[in-house]
Amino acid sequence: MRTERKPTRLDRVFARLDREPERPAHIGVPRMSRHRVVLFGAALVCYLAIVWAVLITSWLVRLDWQVMFFRPYQQWSEIHAFVDYYVVLGQRGPTAVMVAAWLGWRSWRQHTLRPLLALGVSLLLLNVTVGAAKYGMGRLGPHYATEIGSNEMWLGGDIFPSGHTANAVVTWGILAYLASTPRARRWLSAVSAVTSLGVGLSTVYIGTHWLSDVVLGWIAGLLILLALPWFEPLIARAEERIFDLRARWRDRRLGAVPAGGPVGRPVVLRPLTDRADAAPDPVPTGRPASRPPACLAPGPHTTRAERSPVTPAGSRRPPHPERHPRGTTPVTRP
Numbered sequence: 001m002r003t004e005r006k007p008t009r010l011d012r013v014f015a016r017l018d019r020e021p022e023r024p025a026h027i028g029v030p031r032m033s034r035h036r037v038v039l040f041g042a043a044l045v046c047y048l049a050i051v052w053a054v055l056i057t058s059w060l061v062r063l064d065w066q067v068m069f070f071r072p073y074q075q076w077s078e079i080h081a082f083v084d085y086y087v088v089l090g091q092r093g094p095t096a097v098m099v100a101a102w103l104g105w106r107s108w109r110q111h112t113l114r115p116l117l118a119l120g121v122s123l124l125l126l127n128v129t130v131g132a133a134k135y136g137m138g139r140l141g142p143h144y145a146t147e148i149g150s151n152e153m154w155l156g157g158d159i160f161p162s163g164h165t166a167n168a169v170v171t172w173g174i175l176a177y178l179a180s181t182p183r184a185r186r187w188l189s190a191v192s193a194v195t196s197l198g199v200g201l202s203t204v205y206i207g208t209h210w211l212s213d214v215v216l217g218w219i220a221g222l223l224i225l226l227a228l229p230w231f232e233p234l235i236a237r238a239e240e241r242i243f244d245l246r247a248r249w250r251d252r253r254l255g256a257v258p259a260g261g262p263v264g265r266p267v268v269l270r271p272l273t274d275r276a277d278a279a280p281d282p283v284p285t286g287r288p289a290s291r292p293p294a295c296l297a298p299g300p301h302t303t304r305a306e307r308s309p310v311t312p313a314g315s316r317r318p319p320h321p322e323r324h325p326r327g328t329t330p331v332t333r334p
Contacts, residue, residue: 029114029236030177032229040226047219054139054160054212057151064210065149068142072205083202090164090199095171096123103178113239115178121231122170125224130166133220134158142207162209162217168196169221177225196221 030036053060073080088094096119103115139160140152153160172195176188200214209217 029232030229031232036226036229040223043219043223043226047216047223050212050216050219051137054151055153057149060212061151062149064142064212067204067211068145068207071207073207076205080206083205087164087199087202087206089172089195090168090203092123092163092167092171095167099171099174102175106178113242114235117235117238118178118228119174121235122174122224122228125227125231126166126170126221129224130161130163130217130220133161134163139210139213141213142210159209160213160216161220162200162203162213164203164209165196165200165214165217166221166224168192168199169218170224172196173221173225177228 050060073083100116100119103119106115107113135158137160138154138156138158140146140155140157141159144157145152146155169192172192173189176185176192179185179188196218200209200217203209204211204214
């Protein structure tokens, strides 16, 4: 007896996605609420406090040196190979390609460009803010430190804040930001937080970043995600403009070659003044107009004498066999 396979959770997820052939209207766009503004302000204060603590060479810098001298990659050398692969989850190229592929599929299924545009805006903000801070403060990493106990600022480095950590927060956090339901948003937020936390600690483990670099990278990525609702009107206008351009291009393409075939040279219609048969002379006034010519049915016509007699319908007179048409010679009887 053949039994049907019980659908798994993954089958139900794909079945749910297949039921979205049109642009969903129930997905709400996050707004810059008061709660979000408070979180943004608190994260910005923490960001500035960490930068100030590093600039004045406070206890945070001493903690950085203690972690560096601890050398985690030597203490737990058995996980070094795993960490080398795990830290790739924070690199810009692989993560952007994976997330863009998923959001591109969502954009195609839901007939909207908002997921891809939101990802592009977040990565642009990441490049501008984190990149400017990196090259502006110029801090050297643990492997290139020149003086024990110093903050290693303004020496031409590019590790403060941690780009791997900030990229992991933004790239994986954008999935939670674009989630369709509150439950999915909670789960994706937890997954992205754990992933970015692991990426930051991995950079500290292999010795490419100070601990303060990682903390500042977490806050920098969080600031970008919290500020995204301010850019939602810009994303909506960009999406509308792109769809308008696509519609114009499609109309222009369809209008150039109509359904009936290519457009040829237009034919100019002129009055029939150069024909051989000219118009009849006008009837002089005071003279009755002549009888209009009779309209004959199409086909060959014969003279009246050549036509065979036809008995009208309903006539009582039977057809005579010895009658002959007019104009013919009768046959002589024997």
